[in-house]
Amino acid sequence: MSEIKELKRTSTQIRRDILRMVYGAQSGHPGGALGCADFFTALYFKFLRANPSKFKMDGIGEDLFFLSNGHLSAVWYSTLARKGYFPVKELSTFRKIESRLQGHPSTEYNLPGVRVASGSLGQGLSVAIGASLSKKLNNDPHLVYCLMGDGELQEGQIWEAAMYAAANNVDNLIGIIDYNNQQIDGSCDDVVSLGDLRAKWEAFGWLVLEMDGNDFEDIINVIPKAIESTNKKKPVVIVMKTDMGYGVDFMMGKHEWHGKAPNEEQFEKAISCFEETLGDY
């Protein structure tokens, strides 16, 4: 249990970082970032086999992570900084001029941890497949993870990628879907319903797992199952239920917080939800 406590301390600080970054820039996407803070914490602090102090673009001999829904940049940057990929104080430059922390992830300024630009949706799973194929050619047994948004599944390219991965046994790949059922214009059900996600991915030939992305117990139970399911001729996807804006009562489950910065009053209220566990940047 102390492990979960430790993870929680980290994700609490990451949520503080997200709020401070988005508030500081007066722009960004707090909702999905807050929702995925627990997943990022667990992935980077428990599961991902990678060396933060020696980032290599080719990723040979390491697990790789791709963020397809690049607008979740705040949670990724905070996680990377807290894990030691770059100095924590750099988080204060988020979305500002001369920053390596671009609004959406970019390789242009050599930010350690980022291997491809993302933001325009639907591309990350294909890139992750390419990286997985490269690992197979290199006889590199490490895994490739790719997080996608649920609204992002409305992009056709995701299904091109899904079809390809299953047809070609890309089984060193774990996809994760941030299923908060919210997107910019409203709930996914109102915009274009995703229907039965499990059935869709199963029909495309993937092994489907489900996980509560805001419950560390469930996360550290399901991710190992996903890892055990790799190298069995099938790609693996985790449908990860989260709450948009998780941890901030007035943001939770509200699509309005997809891509909006809080004002001063909202910020004060939101930041008070999270204890400063590891020291602010």
Next chain:
Amino acid sequence: MDNYTCKGKKDTRSGFGEGLLELGKTNNNVVALCADLTGSLKMDAFKNEFPERFFQVGIAEANMMCISAGLTIGGKIPIAGTFANFATGRVYDQIRQSIAYSNKDVKICASHAGITLGEDGATHQILEDIGMMKMLPNMTVINTCDFNQTKAATIAIADYESPVYLRFGRPKVPNFTPENQKFEIGKALKLTEGNDVTIFSTGHLVWESLEAAKILNEVGITAEIINIHTIKPLDTEAVIHSVNKTGCVVTAEEHQINGGMGESIAGVLSQNTPKPIEMVGVNNKFGKSGKPDELMKEFGLDRNSIVIAAKKVIKRKEKLLVI
């Protein structure tokens, strides 16, 4: 003038296929991808020889471009082949974000470019691809003129660390450049010396320019033919040097005038040494069905159009000299 002789007709795409096979033998990091056009792209030989390094992606070009970007992570050099239409316009955003902006060493190899694709008509005859690709930062843009040059270019791009767009075509055309030439990316090739006009040409229009030069020679006009195989980065030094001598310019390409090689050259000259220019290209029109030769004639992309443009631009130059 120098004489370039046609050593038989061959398609540029077959030059790509041969170059790719050779790359497969010499560079283990080279991988190839295709979107259900393996035969048309002449990628079968590579596929058969190196099946573990060949990826059939199916009719999913967006997926192919981003898989290519991913393959570079791990040190592979992906050669992604399909028709030029599906290799550019259809997947512009994928190329922009995952390849060009991410600066991935992907080689986009595009066949069946331009109207010489022929009978399939305008849906497949892309004439805007050079423009789209040259606008992207980090992207290198190459348009080869014959079989030998395409083979050499295919081999050269593998060692050139940059996203590359390599454009070639479908029909059998005169093969006239040297066999086993060394292809220097970014270096313009002077094919003939001349004093009266410089003709900058790329792709299938290079042979037509050489033929035009012969016709011009008969009436005492010497044309300097420069093959711009690399449209970006453009060999600005060679462009300026030649034009300072000849004083006027014709550009010739199988592409829209809007956004084409001619515009790149005009841009360089207008900022350095403004001179009269005439552009041979497609003028704000879509293509249509027909035989390649018929279409080139109808759209004004043949030797006669180049001759007319050269005579016209020389007159413009002389007018300026009188003033």
